[in-house]
Amino acid sequence: MLPAYIPNPVAVVGGGGTPIDRGTRFFDGKRLLGDGKTYRGFLVGVAGGIGIGLVQIAIQNGLPDAPLPTQTLSSVFLLATGALTGDLIKSFFKRRVGKGRGEKWPIADQYDLVFGALLFLALFDFSWLLTEVTPLRFLFILILTPVLHRLVNILGFATGLKNVPW
Numbered sequence: 001m002l003p004a005y006i007p008n009p010v011a012v013v014g015g016g017g018t019p020i021d022r023g024t025r026f027f028d029g030k031r032l033l034g035d036g037k038t039y040r041g042f043l044v045g046v047a048g049g050i051g052i053g054l055v056q057i058a059i060q061n062g063l064p065d066a067p068l069p070t071q072t073l074s075s076v077f078l079l080a081t082g083a084l085t086g087d088l089i090k091s092f093f094k095r096r097v098g099k100g101r102g103e104k105w106p107i108a109d110q111y112d113l114v115f116g117a118l119l120f121l122a123l124f125d126f127s128w129l130l131t132e133v134t135p136l137r138f139l140f141i142l143i144l145t146p147v148l149h150r151l152v153n154i155l156g157f158a159t160g161l162k163n164v165p166w
Contacts, residue, residue, distance in 0.1 A: 001141055003053035003071070003079035004117035008087060009152050010048030012161050015041025020088070030095045036102070037091055042084050049080025069132040078120040086116020104166045110146040 017040040021032035053076025060068060069075075090105075090112035099105050121129040133141075156162035 001079065001114075001117070001145075002056060003049040003076045004083035004113050005145075005148060006052045007045035007049040007080050007084045008113060009156065011041035011045030011084065012156060014044035014048075017041075026095070028096065030098075032095065033088060033091045034095060034101045037088055042088075045084050046080045049083065050076055053077075053080065069137070072125075072128060074125050075121065075128045075132070078124055079117045082117035082120030083113035084116070085120065086112040086114070089116065102162075102164045104164070109166065110149045114141060114145055 015036075015038050017038045019033065019035050020037045020039055020042065021034070024032050026032055053071050056068075056071045057073075057076070060066060060070060090108050094103075094105055094108065097105075118129065118133070121133070150166070153162060154165050157165035
């Protein structure tokens with residue numbers, strides 16, 4: 001899941017610029033996504049996820065018997081893009097329910113990247129998903145994700161990269 005976990009914090013650090021929705025409002029009058037979702041953040045975040053995935057591939061090639069999921073170029077790309085797409089989808093619905101940028105939305109804030117990453121794998125590389133995301137690994141993902149999410153957000157707040165610690 002590293003290629004899915006890395007894009008969001010990398011997008012925070014390297015983001016900014018033009019919002020993906022370019023200020024467009026939905027028929028309910030609210031922004032589609034908001035100022036926090038930018039082209040640069042999306043692209044830099046995906047690049048960060050792909051970068052860590054390529055490191056994983058290099059490590060697995062050097063340690064072929066390691067009990068790690070076998071990353072492929074496809075899985076790395078889908079995990080990274082799926083994670084940030086899941087974040088975009090969550091932001092769309094977050095605006096619909098009246099939550100602002102940075103406002104806490106429990107469960108959705110923690111699992112949006114998991115939803116998007118696994119959805120992209122299910123749609124475009126289902127065989128990899130079935131082979132590598134075993135029930136035990138899926139349980140591990142469900143437990144680890146909110147813990148990592150919280151720790152990374154606290155770190156982002158402490159360093160001034162985020163306005164809120166969640």
